[in-house]
Amino acid sequence: MANARALDKRRKSVRNIRKITRTMELIATARFKKAMDRATAATSYTRRITQLVSDLAQSGLEVKHPLLEPREEVKNATLLVLTANRGLCGGYNGGVIRQAMPRFDELNKSVGGTRLEVSGKRGINALKFRGVTAEEEFMHFDDQPRFDEVDVIASRYLDEYTAGHLDRLDVAYTQFISIGKQVSVVETLLPLGGIEGVDDEEGKKQSSSGESMYEFLPSAESILEEVVPTSFKVKLFKCFLDTAVSEQIARMVAMKSATENAGDMIKQLSMTYNRARQSQITGEIMEIIGGVEALKS
């Protein structure tokens, strides 16, 4: 049986680790609440944009925009991978990388020049380990991505796309579906397949009449021209927000199970420790009794 002192030492260290993981869980919970609040605040904008688009569609306007049309020949593609800056969040980063790598290989095969852009230290390191170098790396996105920062990236993509240096943009990130469910996915953001609100049933019905109660200033076409890039930016921003929220949830879950495991381990260790101690005591008593017996005779 292992010696009691070593067991006790081990138990103490596990206890310390449990303290740390529990604190991390609490921190992740607090951060998650903040990130979640931001994400909900952002939905208000998305909802209104969707409403606006469906109103536009009702006016009988044909929704057409260069950003919506797929290119005939895809020459340049970009894959943007969104990961976390920090680890200790279970399979979160691994999941995204696992989704991103096959897509990257596939794009590389079908499209000659594929650029890879990565956000998050973890993703950068993981891809470096796999021998893929990212052309652009971002590390400044924390649990609260700001729209200005995302806007810079989004505008660059839009400019490249309109100038013809980019034909396709894929984003690998963790989609937030509910608090209990997040999935790593790869989505194609450019060309935008369509914008939300266009295919509304209601919109279709109204558009046949061709009448809308709205007056468009300066014109519906001009507004559409602006709505499409905006809706792309919002979509990209939502990817970043989802990434942030999912990261905190993943960390929360990982740390929770770590804390629980530490608890189990402490129980196990305590049991072995007690047994070891008891057998040590028994051994000592036996020795004393043996000594007394020996003296008697």
Add this chain to the structure above:
Amino acid sequence: MAELNCIVVTPEATTLEAKAEFVALPLFDGEAGILPGHSPMIGRLGYGELRIRTAGREQAFYVDGGFVQVADNIVSVLTNRAVPAGDVDADLAREQLAAATKRKTASDEEFELRDRTINQARGQLRVAKRTR
């Protein structure tokens, strides 16, 4: 008299939700004033000053493009950025303007882009000047 309900939303958050008597919007091609009972309208915003008058008091914001939707006495302003007029950084805007005017353009797209940047900087400067 009916009142307007003015809501300013950015992708990050709802910046402002207030009752108003009068709202002046910086539309893409000029300013538009909205009074209660305005007919339904969707407009494209430019870079400029959004003014909201509530009970004689005026609030001003710099808005960075976007859209406005007016219906049922509700004015929803969707913009990338809404900054209280006092917080506009005039020096930064001046720098942006100087950099943009110097930039050379080779194609129509680039020219459009430069035009947009210049307009944005000028809008900020205008708002900054007014508030000073």
